Every structure is written in structure tokens, then in C-alpha cells.
Amino acid sequence: MTAAVWVSHLRKRYRRRVAVDGVSFAVARGEVLGLLGPNGAGKTTVIKMMLGLVRPDAGEVMLLGRPHTDPRSRERVGYLPELFRYQPWLTADEVLRLHVHLSGLTIGDRDRRDSLxxxxxxxxxxxxxxxxxxxxxxxxxxxxALVARPDLVVLDEPTSALDPLGRADVRDLLLSLRERQVAVLLNSHLIGEVERVCDRVMILDRGRVAASGTLPELLGRRELRLTLTEVGPEAAALLTPGTRDGDRFTVAMPPDVPALIADLVKAGARVHAVEPARVSLEERLLAILRTSHEEHP
Known part of the structure; x- marks a missing residue:
């Protein structure tokens, strides 16, 4: 099936500053792609070039199988900009009516109520x-963004003004969009939100793609950390390969944790603590950005 978004070698320069430098990626239908990076990394510029709001200096974009320069490519795209402003004299329903009218689509009263x-x-x-x-x-x-039942939803910092309950509502909404095979591009500074709902993550730094991949690819293997005493040769063999720091042992996550614990006890080890572990997305993001700055000072 054709990707909902296909971006190839996007570039944008503002006078002497390169805002976006050769960015390429794709978003499949039914996939949630998280866009991460520091302020000024080029995230919002990439989104605006995708949607035809900013003209790229170079590169290609396809939206739902059409070139992004074709207005029909945006008929089934929902967009929430980072800076949202709506006419204060209108009701919420009238705002929806206005946007439906501007889109040229036919949206009924029920669809407007459903989106609200x-x-x-x-x-x-x-x-x-x-x-x-x-x-x-x-x-x-x-x-x-949702009133026209889009096939692609682009959200630029969608929870910046929301309380914790609102953020949970947005998480549930994103999961429901994924179930309906809607593609979602999510730009957010809230790393925890991205880690909870995104299938893949792309990290931008100074206009370039610093890293991208699924969360397991970016975060590495899951591990098990154990605090043990009285670890004899038989118990130590059960924890090989692995690392040891005093009484703390770290091994790759076994398929059956209770069975490993039972075998360790049987081998004479005393188990004081067991905890799953993996580097957090925030830790990985900071490491990637530090490496990027070292390689491209």
C-alpha cells in the first residue's frame, strides 16, 4: 500500500541559516511517527513544507499518493498547528462549519458533533x-483536524496547553486513529507521550535526521537487573553473558523471568531485588544529540 507520507531530501534555507538539510522519511498508513528534537531543529519547518505552507528549496513530498503541490493531496489531511487561533466571536460548531466550508468538503452535522x-x-x-x-x-x-475523517493527521505540539487528563485523552485518540489505519505525524517535546504512542521516532538536530527507527531499535535491548548474594559458580553460569557490579547483575531480558529466578535460588543464590531495565527515550535522545554535536560541531 502506498505510504501516507513520502518525503525525499527536503531542504530549506533562510538567508545564511539552513533550517532543513536533506530530510527524508515516510509514514505508513496506520502508523504513528514521532518527531523529536531541540528547539530550532527544523521540525515545524518540515511539517509546513509537507503541507504546502512553506516552499522547499529542494526535495519532493507525496501526500496520500499525490504530489504535495496538488491541492487534492490535502483533502484527506487533518492538521493542528503549533500556534492555534480561532475567532473568539464564533461558537465551536461555527468554527468547524467555517473550516469545512474552506475545505470545500461536504461534512454533516453528525460528523461535526462526533469530532467535538x-x-x-x-x-x-x-x-x-x-x-x-x-x-x-x-x-x-x-x-x-478530525472533522473530515482524514487519512493523515499532522499534529504539531497537540498537548502543549492540556492538563494531564487532556494529554491522556489525546493518547487514547491517537491509539484509536491507529486502529482505523489513519497515519499520524506527531511533533512533540513531551518525550513520555511519544514513547507511549509512537511506532517509530525520527530525531532532528539542526535540520538533519540524527536518528530514526522503532523504539526497540533506538533504545536497544531490554535488560534484567538483579541484586544477588551468595552467587556461586553454578548461579554465575546462569547469568552468563552479562555484567556484574558488586552484588548487581545485568543480563539480557530472558523469555521466562520466574524460571530464571527459580534456577538461581536452586543454585544457592539469594535474590534481593529484580527489576526490568532499558535506557529511556529521553536518555537516548540526549546521547544522540551529544553525538551529533560532536560529529558536526
Whole structure:
């Protein structure tokens, strides 16, 4: 099946500063791709070039099987920008009506109500936007992005103004979009959110792709850390290969942890603690950025 997003060697320069330098990636249908990187890494510029809001200096973009220069490529794309602003004199439902009208699509009353409900505004459709908090306006932006039942959703910092409950709602929403085979490109500074919902992650640094891959590929193997005493040769053999630091042992995650613990006890070891471990996405991100800065000072 054709990828929902295909980007090849995008470049963008603003005077002397290169904002995006040869970025390439793809997003499959039903996949959530997380976009990470420090401020000024080029994430929002990549999104704007994808959607035709900024003209690239070089590179190609295909959206849902069409060149991004074709207006029809964006008919089935939902977008929540980082800086969202809506007319304060309109009601939430009127904002949806306006965006539906601008899109040229035919969207019924039920679809508008459904999108408001998905965004947690089921009972606020008749309220004026001027009375909404920033978090509620961001929820309205989600409703705007979803109202046309898009096949591709692009979210630029979608939880920046939301409280913890709102962030949990967005996580559930992203998982439901994935189940419906909707492709999602998520740009977020909240690493925990990305780690929870994304199938793959792309890390940008100074306009370049510093790393990309699935979470297991980026984070490495899962490990098991054990605190043991009275570890004789028989027990030590069960923990080979692995590493030891005093009473702490680290081994690759075995397929059956309880069986390993039982074998260690049988071998005479005393088990004081057992904990799964793997480098966090935040730790991996910082390491990748440090390496990128060392290689490209």
C-alpha cells in the first residue's frame, strides 16, 4: 500500500541559516511517527513544507499518493498547528462549519458533533470560543483536524496547553486513529507521550535526521537487573553473558523471568531485588544529540 507520507531530501534555507538539510522519511498508513528534537531543529519547518505552507528549496513530498503541490493531496489531511487561533466571536460548531466550508468538503452535522466529542467538547459546541481556555481551544483545534475523517493527521505540539487528563485523552485518540489505519505525524517535546504512542521516532538536530527507527531499535535491548548474594559458580553460569557490579547483575531480558529466578535460588543464590531495565527515550535522545554535536560541531 502506498505510504501516507513520502518525503525525499527536503531542504530549506533562510538567508545564511539552513533550517532543513536533506530530510527524508515516510509514514505508513496506520502508523504513528514521532518527531523529536531541540528547539530550532527544523521540525515545524518540515511539517509546513509537507503541507504546502512553506516552499522547499529542494526535495519532493507525496501526500496520500499525490504530489504535495496538488491541492487534492490535502483533502484527506487533518492538521493542528503549533500556534492555534480561532475567532473568539464564533461558537465551536461555527468554527468547524467555517473550516469545512474552506475545505470545500461536504461534512454533516453528525460528523461535526462526533469530532467535538472526540476532542472532549461534546457539550460545548454552542459556546463562543472567546470564553474557552487555551486548553479548550487546543481541543477545538483537534476537532478541526478530525472533522473530515482524514487519512493523515499532522499534529504539531497537540498537548502543549492540556492538563494531564487532556494529554491522556489525546493518547487514547491517537491509539484509536491507529486502529482505523489513519497515519499520524506527531511533533512533540513531551518525550513520555511519544514513547507511549509512537511506532517509530525520527530525531532532528539542526535540520538533519540524527536518528530514526522503532523504539526497540533506538533504545536497544531490554535488560534484567538483579541484586544477588551468595552467587556461586553454578548461579554465575546462569547469568552468563552479562555484567556484574558488586552484588548487581545485568543480563539480557530472558523469555521466562520466574524460571530464571527459580534456577538461581536452586543454585544457592539469594535474590534481593529484580527489576526490568532499558535506557529511556529521553536518555537516548540526549546521547544522540551529544553525538551529533560532536560529529558536526
Amino acid at each position: 466529542a472526540l476532542a472532549g467538547l461534546a457539550d460545548r459546541g454552542g459556546d463562543r470560543v472567546g470564553g474557552f481556555s487555551k486548553g479548550m481551544q487546543q481541543r477545538l483545534g483537534l476537532a478541526v
